[in-house]
Amino acid sequence: MNHRLGIPDSQFIRGDIPMTKQEIRVLTLAKARIAFDDTIIDIGAGTGSLSIEAGLLASQGRVIAIEREPDGFELIKANAAKFKAANVEAVLGAAPEALEGLPAADVVLVGGSGGKLPDILTCADRLLKLGGRLIVTAVTVETLSTTLNIMRQRPEYSVEACCVQVTRIQQVGTSNMFKALNPIYIIACTKESGKAVNENNSL
Amino acid sequence: MNHRLGIPDSQFIRGDIPMTKQEIRVLTLAKARIAFDDTIIDIGAGTGSLSIEAGLLASQGRVIAIEREPDGFELIKANAAKFKAANVEAVLGAAPEALEGLPAADVVLVGGSGGKLPDILTCADRLLKLGGRLIVTAVTVETLSTTLNIMRQRPEYSVEACCVQVTRIQQVGTSNMFKALNPIYIIACTKESGKAVNENNSL
Amino acid sequence: MNHRLGIPDSQFIRGDIPMTKQEIRVLTLAKARIAFDDTIIDIGAGTGSLSIEAGLLASQGRVIAIEREPDGFELIKANAAKFKAANVEAVLGAAPEALEGLPAADVVLVGGSGGKLPDILTCADRLLKLGGRLIVTAVTVETLSTTLNIMRQRPEYSVEACCVQVTRIQQVGTSNMFKALNPIYIIACTKESGKAVNENNSL
Amino acid sequence: MNHRLGIPDSQFIRGDIPMTKQEIRVLTLAKARIAFDDTIIDIGAGTGSLSIEAGLLASQGRVIAIEREPDGFELIKANAAKFKAANVEAVLGAAPEALEGLPAADVVLVGGSGGKLPDILTCADRLLKLGGRLIVTAVTVETLSTTLNIMRQRPEYSVEACCVQVTRIQQVGTSNMFKALNPIYIIACTKESGKAVNENNSL
Numbered sequence: 001m002n003h004r005l006g007i008p009d010s011q012f013i014r015g016d017i018p019m020t021k022q023e024i025r026v027l028t029l030a031k032a033r034i035a036f037d038d039t040i041i042d043i044g045a046g047t048g049s050l051s052i053e054a055g056l057l058a059s060q061g062r063v064i065a066i067e068r069e070p071d072g073f074e075l076i077k078a079n080a081a082k083f084k085a086a087n088v089e090a091v092l093g094a095a096p097e098a099l100e101g102l103p104a105a106d107v108v109l110v111g112g113s114g115g116k117l118p119d120i121l122t123c124a125d126r127l128l129k130l131g132g133r134l135i136v137t138a139v140t141v142e143t144l145s146t147t148l149n150i151m152r153q154r155p156e157y158s159v160e161a162c163c164v165q166v167t168r169i170q171q172v173g174t175s176n177m178f179k180a181l182n183p184i185y186i187i188a189c190t191k192e193s194g195k196a197v198n199e200n201n202s203l
Numbered sequence: 204m205n206h207r208l209g210i211p212d213s214q215f216i217r218g219d220i221p222m223t224k225q226e227i228r229v230l231t232l233a234k235a236r237i238a239f240d241d242t243i244i245d246i247g248a249g250t251g252s253l254s255i256e257a258g259l260l261a262s263q264g265r266v267i268a269i270e271r272e273p274d275g276f277e278l279i280k281a282n283a284a285k286f287k288a289a290n291v292e293a294v295l296g297a298a299p300e301a302l303e304g305l306p307a308a309d310v311v312l313v314g315g316s317g318g319k320l321p322d323i324l325t326c327a328d329r330l331l332k333l334g335g336r337l338i339v340t341a342v343t344v345e346t347l348s349t350t351l352n353i354m355r356q357r358p359e360y361s362v363e364a365c366c367v368q369v370t371r372i373q374q375v376g377t378s379n380m381f382k383a384l385n386p387i388y389i390i391a392c393t394k395e396s397g398k399a400v401n402e403n404n405s406l
Numbered sequence: 407m408n409h410r411l412g413i414p415d416s417q418f419i420r421g422d423i424p425m426t427k428q429e430i431r432v433l434t435l436a437k438a439r440i441a442f443d444d445t446i447i448d449i450g451a452g453t454g455s456l457s458i459e460a461g462l463l464a465s466q467g468r469v470i471a472i473e474r475e476p477d478g479f480e481l482i483k484a485n486a487a488k489f490k491a492a493n494v495e496a497v498l499g500a501a502p503e504a505l506e507g508l509p510a511a512d513v514v515l516v517g518g519s520g521g522k523l524p525d526i527l528t529c530a531d532r533l534l535k536l537g538g539r540l541i542v543t544a545v546t547v548e549t550l551s552t553t554l555n556i557m558r559q560r561p562e563y564s565v566e567a568c569c570v571q572v573t574r575i576q577q578v579g580t581s582n583m584f585k586a587l588n589p590i591y592i593i594a595c596t597k598e599s600g601k602a603v604n605e606n607n608s609l
Numbered sequence: 610m611n612h613r614l615g616i617p618d619s620q621f622i623r624g625d626i627p628m629t630k631q632e633i634r635v636l637t638l639a640k641a642r643i644a645f646d647d648t649i650i651d652i653g654a655g656t657g658s659l660s661i662e663a664g665l666l667a668s669q670g671r672v673i674a675i676e677r678e679p680d681g682f683e684l685i686k687a688n689a690a691k692f693k694a695a696n697v698e699a700v701l702g703a704a705p706e707a708l709e710g711l712p713a714a715d716v717v718l719v720g721g722s723g724g725k726l727p728d729i730l731t732c733a734d735r736l737l738k739l740g741g742r743l744i745v746t747a748v749t750v751e752t753l754s755t756t757l758n759i760m761r762q763r764p765e766y767s768v769e770a771c772c773v774q775v776t777r778i779q780q781v782g783t784s785n786m787f788k789a790l791n792p793i794y795i796i797a798c799t800k801e802s803g804k805a806v807n808e809n810n811s812l
Contacts, residue, residue, distance in 0.1 A: 005208070005260060006233025023367065026233040027226055030209025057208060140784040145551035148372070148379050161372035161379065163589075164226065165571070165774065167792055169351070169364035169388075175749040176351050176364065180789035183569075183776055185372075343581040348754035366792075368571065368774070370589055378546040383586035386573055386772075411614070411666060412639025429773065432639040433632055436615025463614060554778070554785050567778035567785065570632065575757070575770035575794075582757050582770065591778070 005057075012049045013078045015071055019047045020111065023166045024137065024184045029054060031160075031188040032107045032135045037061045041105045041127060043095045043120060044068075044112020048076030048088065054109070055085040062087045064102060068094040068114065096123040104129050110136040117146050125154070130193040138185040147187045154189075161187040208260075215252045216281045218274055222250045223314065226369045227340065227387045232257055234363075234391040235310045235338045240264045244308045244330060246298045246323060247271075247315020251279030251291065257312070258288040265290045267305060271297040271317065299326040307332050313339040320349050328357070333396040341388040350390045364390040411463075418455045419484045421477055425453045426517065429572045430543065430590045435460055437566075437594040438513045438541045443467045447511045447533060449501045449526060450474075450518025454482030454494065460515070461491040468493045470508060474500040474520065502529040510535050516542040523552050531560070536599040544591040553593045560595075567593040614666075621658045622687045624680055628656045629720065632775045633746065633793045638663055640769075640797040641716045641744045646670045650714045650736060652704045652729060653677075653721020657685030657697065663718070664694040671696045673711060677703035677723065705732040713738050719745040726755050734763070739802040747794040756796045763798075770796040 009022050020028070034040065034054055038061040042051040045065035055063040065076045065088055076090040091098055096119045108124040110117075124134050134151070138144040144161075151159045165183040169176045212225050223231070237243065237257055241264040245254040248268035258266040268279045268291055279293040294301055299322045311327040313320075327337050337354075341347040347364075354362045368386040372379050415428050426434070440446065440460055444467040448457040451471035461469040471482045471494055482496040497504055502525045514530040516523075530540050540557070544550040550567075557565045571589040575582050618631050629637070643649065643663055647670040651660040654674035664672040674685045674697055685699040700707055705728045717733040719726075733743050743760070747753040753770075760768045774792040778785050 004236040004238045006236050022233065023230055023365070026229055030225065030229040033207040033209050035207050140781075140786050141547075141551050141554055141778065142784050145547050148547055152374065152379075159374075162226070163370040163372065163381070165368040165370070165776075165789065167366040167368070167774075167789075169366065169750065171355065171362075172749075175751050176355075177749050178366070178792050180774065180776075180791045182789045183787050343578075343583050344575065344750075344754050344757055345581050348750050351750055368573075368586065370571075370586075372547065375546075378548050380546050381589050383571065383573075383588045385586045386584050410642040410644050412642050428639065429636055429771070432635055436631065436635040439613040439615050441613050558780065558785075565780075568632070569776040569778065569787070571774040571776070573772040573774070575772065577761065577768075582761075584772070 007049070007053055007083070012047055013075055013082060014047055015075055017047045017069070017072050017075060019049050020137070021166065021181060024164060025050050025053055027164055028109065028135055028137055028186060029057060031186055032109065032133050034058050034107060035061070038106040039103055040064070040107040040109065041099070041102060042066065042109045042111065043099070043124070044110065044114070045076055045090070046072050046111060048079045048090065050109060050111065051076060051088050052079050052083050052085045054107070055080070055088040056083065058087070061106070062089065064089050064091055066091045066093060066095055066098045068092070095120045099123045099127060102127055106132050108132070108134045110134070113143065117143060118150060121147070121150050128191050130191055132191050134189040134191070136187045138187065139182065144185045144187070151187065151189045156191055158190045158192055159187065161185065210252070210256055210286070215250055216278055216285060217250055218278055220250045220272070220275050220278060222252050223340070224369065224384060227367060228253050228256055230367055231312065231338055231340055231389060232260060234389055235312065235336050237261050237310060238264070241309035242306055243267070243310040243312065244302070244305060245269065245312045245314065246302070246327070247313065247317070248279055248293070249275050249314060251282045251293065253312060253314065254279060254291050255282050255286050255288045257310070258283070258291040259286065261290070264309070265292065267292050267294055269294045269296060269298055269301045271295070298323045302326045302330060305330055309335050311335070311337045313337070316346065320346060321353060324350070324353050328394070331394050333394055335394050337392040337394070339390045341390065342385065347388045347390070354390065354392045359394055361393045361395055362390065364388065413455070413459060413489070418453055419481055419488060420453055421481055423453045423475070423478050423481060425455050426543070427572065427587060430570060431456050431459055433570055434515065434541055434543055434592060435463060437592055438515065438539050440464050440513060441467070444512035445509055446470070446513040446515065447505070447508060448472065448515045448517065449505070449530070450516065450520070451482055451496070452478050452517060454485045454496065456515060456517065457482060457494050458485050458489050458491045460513070461486070461494040462489065464493070468495065470495050470497060472497045472499060472501055472504045474498070501526045505529045505533060508533055512538050514538070514540045516540070519549065523549060524556060527553065527556050534597050536597055538597050540595040540597070542593045544593065545588065550591045550593070557593065557595045562597055564596045564598055565593065567591065616658070616662055616692070621656055622684055622691060623656055624684055626656045626678070626681050626684060628658050629746070630775065630790060633773060634659050634662055636773055637718065637744055637746055637795060638666060640795055641718065641742050643667050643716060644670070647715040648712055649673070649716040649718065650708070650711060651675065651718045651720065652708070652733070653719065653723070654685055654699070655681050655720060657688045657699065659718060659720065660685060660697050661688050661692050661694045663716070664689070664697040665692065667696070671698065673698050673700055675700045675702060675704055675707045677701070704729045708732045708736060711736055715741050717741070717743045719743070722752065726752060727759060730756065730759050734800070737800050739800055741800050743798040743800070745796045747796065748791065753794045753796070760796065760798045765800055766798045767801055768796065768798045770794065
């Protein structure tokens with residue numbers, strides 16, 4: 001593997017689609033604990049920047065990048081080609097419908113839900129293997145609170161959440177100015193095999 | 204490579220040595236753009252958590268982890284053994300002295316300077332190959348401003364800096380409370396081959 | 407009025423009760439737009455630090471400080487005496503019950519809800535005059551999302567919210583280190599007389 | 610005094626001049642611990658929003674608002690008229706020159722330095738009474754580090770500093786999105802009469 005972690009934002013083909021910033025992309029992948037042979041589903045893949053970096057890490061796995069906007073769908077394909085991420089497959093469609101028939105996954109990434117977050121979380125749970133990780137990135141109070149509310153009630157999941165606030169320091173003349181990016185919330189849910197077994201035993 | 208990016212903090216052997224948090228470790232590695240065959244020098248390696256994760260990414264490279272505290276030196280060796288990072292070599296000593304005789308590096312990480320930051324930056328520059336990356340993590344105003352002040356004056360370097368503030372969201376009863384971690388500043392300096400050539404040409 | 411805005415935290419008598427930090431206290435008062443003759447109800451008053459600073463601003467008004475913990479109730483009285491805030495009246499009791507029979511208010515401050523936030527918001531609305539301000543400070547995802555969810559649905563209210571993150575810079579030896587405080591969310595709801603009139607007219 | 614603390618940003622006449630946000634304005638005033646009869650000098654007053662809110666708090670004191678841009682100078686006068694802050698006096702000029710001949714001050718606010726921060730801090734010290742407060746707001750690494758470096762070396766001053774990061778929560782459709790404002794650093798320096806006396810005694 002000759003991939004360098006942390007592709008700069010500027011290297012992706014973007015169009016007008018909003019793109020997850022490098023720092024958040026890397027933290028999302030770290031929370032997902034991606035292994036070299038993982039099967040990864042990326043819901044609301046946007047420009048595909050996260051899918052591609054996931055695909056490069058999971059060099060012997062595969063990434064299914066779901067995006068409902070045709071422009072995004074095209075960008076994912078273009079970026080996968082640019083970064084030679086042959087294991088990233090773009091799917092044009094909206095979750096949860098587009099999740100039907102997908103293979104069992106080690107990692108499900110939820111970056112956009114189009115207002116159907118509870119359904120998407122249910123489908124994601126069905127697709128996720130024991131030991132798998134579900135990672136939701138949130139930019140609204142509603143996505144954060146809904147995800148925590150639903151996932152904390154599922155005893156087979158360990159849930160960990162954080163807010164990440166990045167401030168860029170930009171040179172302006174001879175000064176270095178602070179320029180804030182919007183905060184992002186990352187909710188990382190691990191489907192624990194041990195927990196699930198205990199659950200079953202206790203029935 | 205079967206490494207999963209983003210080893211949880213709890214998996215490292217720690218003792219009483221302060222440890223870089225997972226989120227900051229991952230972002231530092233991303234800013235360092237580590238490649239599989241890089242030579243990496245980690246100055247002020249502490250528990251070795253950053254060195255080890257760097258070594259696992261640079262699976263065919265090597266990491267020289269410099270730490271002046273004997274306790275830290277022992278922890279680095281113990282963690283390297285635990286995570287089977289055979290390419291991480293612990294060195295007991297203080298920078299800049301301990302940097303003498305080291306090989307040319309693709310990446311120099313500065314996590315602690317013991318009050319000798321300007322000297323360390325000078326030595327790091329000498330060790331760094333063209334195209335190499337120098338990454339300083341700062342928890343004080345002084346380290347941030349000194350690093351920016353020195354590195355912005357070296358025209359062969361591209362300098363990028365940011366502040367990262369992580370807030371953990373912890374379950375307390377039925378509520379999710381926000382618990383702030385201290386902000387960390389990351390200054391990433393790339394020794395540009397193109398820039399250096401132009402510099403030389405202009406002489 | 408000889409009050410100086412922004413009493414340092416250290417000047418309040420505290421005991422073991424958690425206290426709103428100075429910066430948050432001042433911002434809460436600013437969002438409440440306290441006038442000199444306001445009637446203010448402070449729910450979950452804790453040590454009374456917010457009540458007292460409100461009482462000093464509303465020098466010809468009054469503050470009713472409700473606290474269900476006897477220790478807090480005593481601290482409020484002690485702090486009111488210390489700062490000569492004779493217009494601050496401590497009430498021992500829990501909301502919403504303790505809100506019965508209170509006078510109409512210009513400002514209702516909600517700092518603690520003991521799990522009864524929806525009821526408290528309903529009672530607060532009943533007490534609030536037209537033009538009055540309801541300010542909720544939140545340290546959990548649940549208080550933030552519940553307050554936004556309820557108050558955004560009441561068309562007579564203008565709702566404004568923010569998160570405030572303060573990082574103290576502390577001298578450690580010759581360095582200045584960053585020490586983060588936990589973020590606080592402030593939701594400020596104004597009961598608009600104009601809006602209410604329009605509402606009534608449209609019936 | 611019928612002033613309500615925390616005038617919303619939208620009520621000030623602004624033009625194209627950048628304006629301190631409400632939250633930072635209020636915190637700056639709190640750190641300045643303004644009393645009703647204080648003499649206040651505001652250096653780099655911009656639109657005058659801070660000067661005017663200071664003048665309303667110091668209802669029997671006075672504010673001298675120094676601004677080197679003619680547009681700002683006019684805005685200060687217009688805003689002082691709008692808010693009936695007759696005790697705010699606009700001065701067209703640049704610090705440190707414009708500080709010559711000013712009266713002794715209880716509070717000096719430094720919001721802009723035009724690259725002459727060390728000189729301005731020296732002049733401000735000369736103007737400041739014992740017990741007075743010097744408050745510098747910084748948006749660059751350089752202003753933060755220079756102010757800390759200079760003021761920490763003056764033993765007669767107590768120096769306290771913090772970073773304030775405000776994130777607005779905006780309604781977008783049915784969601785509440787987080788929109789970060791840039792962080793501001795506030796350095797509050799109190800010229801301690803006790804400390805100064807001890808200093809003198811020790812000579």
